Amino acid sequence: MGPIIEVKELSKIYSSGYQALKNINLDIQRGEIFALLGPNGAGKTTLISIICGIVNASSGTVFADGHDIVSDYRAARSRIGLVPQELSTDAFETVWATVTFSRGLFGKPPSPAHIEKVLRALSLWDKKDAKLIELSGGMKRRVMIAKALSHEPRILFLDEPTAGVDVELRRDMWEMVRGLRADGVTIILTTHYIEEAEEMADRIGVISSGEIILIEEKNQLMQKLGKKELTLQLQEPLTELPRISSAEGLKLSDDGTELIYTFSTVAEQTSIARLLRELAEQGIEFKDLKTRESSLEEIFVSLVGTKA
Numbered sequence: 001m002g003p004i005i006e007v008k009e010l011s012k013i014y015s016s017g018y019q020a021l022k023n024i025n026l027d028i029q030r031g032e033i034f035a036l037l038g039p040n041g042a043g044k045t046t047l048i049s050i051i052c053g054i055v056n057a058s059s060g061t062v063f064a065d066g067h068d069i070v071s072d073y074r075a076a077r078s079r080i081g082l083v084p085q086e087l088s089t090d091a092f093e094t095v096w097a098t099v100t101f102s103r104g105l106f107g108k109p110p111s112p113a114h115i116e117k118v119l120r121a122l123s124l125w126d127k128k129d130a131k132l133i134e135l136s137g138g139m140k141r142r143v144m145i146a147k148a149l150s151h152e153p154r155i156l157f158l159d160e161p162t163a164g165v166d167v168e169l170r171r172d173m174w175e176m177v178r179g180l181r182a183d184g185v186t187i188i189l190t191t192h193y194i195e196e197a198e199e200m201a202d203r204i205g206v207i208s209s210g211e212i213i214l215i216e217e218k219n220q221l222m223q224k225l226g227k228k229e230l231t232l233q234l235q236e237p238l239t240e241l242p243r244i245s246s247a248e249g250l251k252l253s254d255d256g257t258e259l260i261y262t263f264s265t266v267a268e269q270t271s272i273a274r275l276l277r278e279l280a281e282q283g284i285e286f287k288d289l290k291t292r293e294s295s296l297e298e299i300f301v302s303l304v305g306t307k308a
């Protein structure tokens with residue numbers, strides 16, 4: 001079986017003339033959690049909206065579970081659940097009715113058992129008879145997810161799932177996403193919270209100005225582009241950097257009490273050993289040391305020059 005989503009040479013020019021996507025090629029593997037990162041306006045929502053059939057592409061093709069999203073729209077769309085960024089709910093419907101109705105839209109036979117399972121998983125069961133207007137913002141967001149899961153999709157898109165939600169709900173959502181993955185659902189999420197991608201994703205794609213500039217396994221990305229920082233707290237402050245051959249990547253703190261050494265995670269052992277040896281040879285002693293690894297956030301900023 002091939003990838004569950006295949007995007008080929010996809011471009012989008014809005015009627016305003018603005019080109020939001022430029023020749024995107026992207027395969028999403030079955031069962032993975034894929035995080036799409038990018039600064040505001042990079043094209044994330046446009047890409048998702050095209051895959052979900054809400055926006056038309058200008059050129060290129062998309063297959064969802066083998067179905068062309070244009071010529072075979074219904075089959076493609078039935079495979080997909082979408083949790084959009086904006087909450088749009090029918091304020092006076094009950095939770096139960098709105099989620100049940102969503103399932104019907106995809107031509108699936110009623111399944112109260114499935115709806116119950118979804119509502120329980122999202123801690124909405126005791127609210128099933130409440131009208132949406134009576135729910136808190138976080139609960140409304142859970143309802144959006146319940147709607148997206150109502151027809152048992154194999155692919156779930158989460159567009160900024162945890163924007164503006166509290167820490168507890170964010171944790172709950174991560175838990176739920178992991179549970180879905182365990183059931184074999186493929187998950188694509190966009191997020192501004194790098195922490196979320198770092199925590200959840202198997203692979204990460206970075207989109208900037210309508211182009212995919214990087215796709216990588218998360219662990220490899222962190223290893224390849226990640227930097228480590230070693231801080232040595234000196235016994236005696238220095239007035240200038242020691243003259244040693246491993247001075248590249250070495251900085252002296254403003255007050256002269258710390259040496260800070262930045263190195264790539266790949267090159268680590270040999271270069272640290274050499275640095276420590278050379279410092280010892282110069283009689284420079286330190287009383288403590290600490291190391292720190294760069295976060296995905298820093299890697300991201302180094303790639304696109306701005307925050308996600």
Ligand SMILES: Nc1ncnc2c1ncn2[C@@H]1O[C@H](COP(=O)(O)OP(=O)(O)OP(=O)(O)O)[C@@H](O)[C@H]1O
Pocket residue numbers: 014015016018019020038039040041042043044045046047
């Ligand atoms: N209907 C539209 N007509 C014209 N331009 C649009 C339209 N929708 C989006 N755009 C433009 O396309 C670009 C990509 O927008 P998109 O919403 O896909 O970005 P995004 O990566 O999802 O951003 P954000 O992180 O802010 O949600 C932006 O410059 C936006 O202004």
